Amino acid sequence: MYRFSVVLSPRTLPDPRLIRLRRMKLGALGLLAAALAGFALSHAMGGQGPWAWVRAFCEAAVVGALADWFAVVALFKRPLGLPIPHTAIIPSNKARLADNLAVFVRDHFLDPDALLQRLQVFDPASRLAAWLGEPAQARAVAGMARTWLAQALDLLDERAVRTAMQEFVVARLRAWDAGATAGEVMGLLTRDGRHHQLLDEALRRLAGYLDEEGVKARVSALMVKYARKEWPRIVRTLDLVKPVDGIADSLADKLARAMMDELHEVLSRPDHPMRRDYEAWVEAYIARLRDDQALRAQIDQIKSRLIDQPTVRDYVQGLWDEIHASLRRNLESEDSPLARHLEHSLLKLGGHLAANPGLRAAINEHVMAGARSLADRLRAGVTEHIAQTVKDWDERRLVDELELSVGRDLQYIRYNGTLVGGLIGVALHALVVALGG
Numbered sequence: 001m002y003r004f005s006v007v008l009s010p011r012t013l014p015d016p017r018l019i020r021l022r023r024m025k026l027g028a029l030g031l032l033a034a035a036l037a038g039f040a041l042s043h044a045m046g047g048q049g050p051w052a053w054v055r056a057f058c059e060a061a062v063v064g065a066l067a068d069w070f071a072v073v074a075l076f077k078r079p080l081g082l083p084i085p086h087t088a089i090i091p092s093n094k095a096r097l098a099d100n101l102a103v104f105v106r107d108h109f110l111d112p113d114a115l116l117q118r119l120q121v122f123d124p125a126s127r128l129a130a131w132l133g134e135p136a137q138a139r140a141v142a143g144m145a146r147t148w149l150a151q152a153l154d155l156l157d158e159r160a161v162r163t164a165m166q167e168f169v170v171a172r173l174r175a176w177d178a179g180a181t182a183g184e185v186m187g188l189l190t191r192d193g194r195h196h197q198l199l200d201e202a203l204r205r206l207a208g209y210l211d212e213e214g215v216k217a218r219v220s221a222l223m224v225k226y227a228r229k230e231w232p233r234i235v236r237t238l239d240l241v242k243p244v245d246g247i248a249d250s251l252a253d254k255l256a257r258a259m260m261d262e263l264h265e266v267l268s269r270p271d272h273p274m275r276r277d278y279e280a281w282v283e284a285y286i287a288r289l290r291d292d293q294a295l296r297a298q299i300d301q302i303k304s305r306l307i308d309q310p311t312v313r314d315y316v317q318g319l320w321d322e323i324h325a326s327l328r329r330n331l332e333s334e335d336s337p338l339a340r341h342l343e344h345s346l347l348k349l350g351g352h353l354a355a356n357p358g359l360r361a362a363i364n365e366h367v368m369a370g371a372r373s374l375a376d377r378l379r380a381g382v383t384e385h386i387a388q389t390v391k392d393w394d395e396r397r398l399v400d401e402l403e404l405s406v407g408r409d410l411q412y413i414r415y416n417g418t419l420v421g422g423l424i425g426v427a428l429h430a431l432v433v434a435l436g437g
Helices: 016-044 050-076 094-109 112-122 124-132 135-155 158-175 178-189 191-210 213-230 232-241 244-268 273-291 293-307 310-332 337-355 357-392 395-436
Strands: none
Touching (some): 016 395, 094 357, 124 357, 135 310, 135 337, 158 310
């Protein structure tokens, strides 16, 4: 046994407003039918005695019901399709209604003076300060900002970004005067004798290196090797008296000690000739970096060769991948440094606004000026747009939408017309009886 179920989509379901409107119309029609039935029955019974009162009520009720039915129907269409003047009021006057609606919006919502008055009472800066001062609000705004930025990242053409970044970096590197920059850097490093500190450190390290036993042994071995190659007979003769290896060891040790003594002297004397030579060389090289076009051209050639290296280009293109990944991690994490910075900045902005009346006044002034400028620019355009939009509406659709919106309330007019008309008929009959009596 199979079960079948039908699922209706929201579009297939009838409008609940239409159902309620039809019920109201049926109720009003029922009252009219009841009044007609009472009127016919009272006539059939002769219309005397108590039936005279029924006749008076039902007769006036029928008149009231029909009159109000005509009035309600005349708002939206022509009653019974007859070309009666001043009926179908809404569709016939759609253009005038559109213009009046546009003027109403213009005068009551886009009037610069009224808008500025309401904004001044609203005090946007103070409300913004109070709103941002709440940690929850600042966190929410920071979250929205991170979401928008993450979506903006997804919209970027990564290939175009990589190409643009590479072109920008390469262009900046090619335009960079590396020689002049090197001269400026060296000039900065040599200011106040900093280059002498570098020389002292280099000399200390060299002295420590020469004092190592392994270095002395290598120097001794090189001396013996060179002597045996250049002066083999002398070396063999010396070997008969004293081994050449021992002589070389002693000579290497003395040479190392002599060099260390010289290095210590250079370190201890600021006016040592070596220091003066070093100072002159540094100053001359800095001057060459600044003024020697040939040297600067050589440096630029080295720079260009480095820029043209595939590894450099790959590195520049890979920068975007690292930047993109870092931004993505920071934007997607609520506890990232970027998220905390945004939240802290918003809270700080709220506190600063709350404590600074001058800043709030300046912001309000800018808001007022912007609102006036915006209202002046939009006033004519919005008015024309509203009027033209209403004029372009389909008349049948406009009538149906308005009837669904207010038609149910208008049916109460028919109810009231039927009942109030009947009561007035009774009152008039009572007056006639009283006067006749």
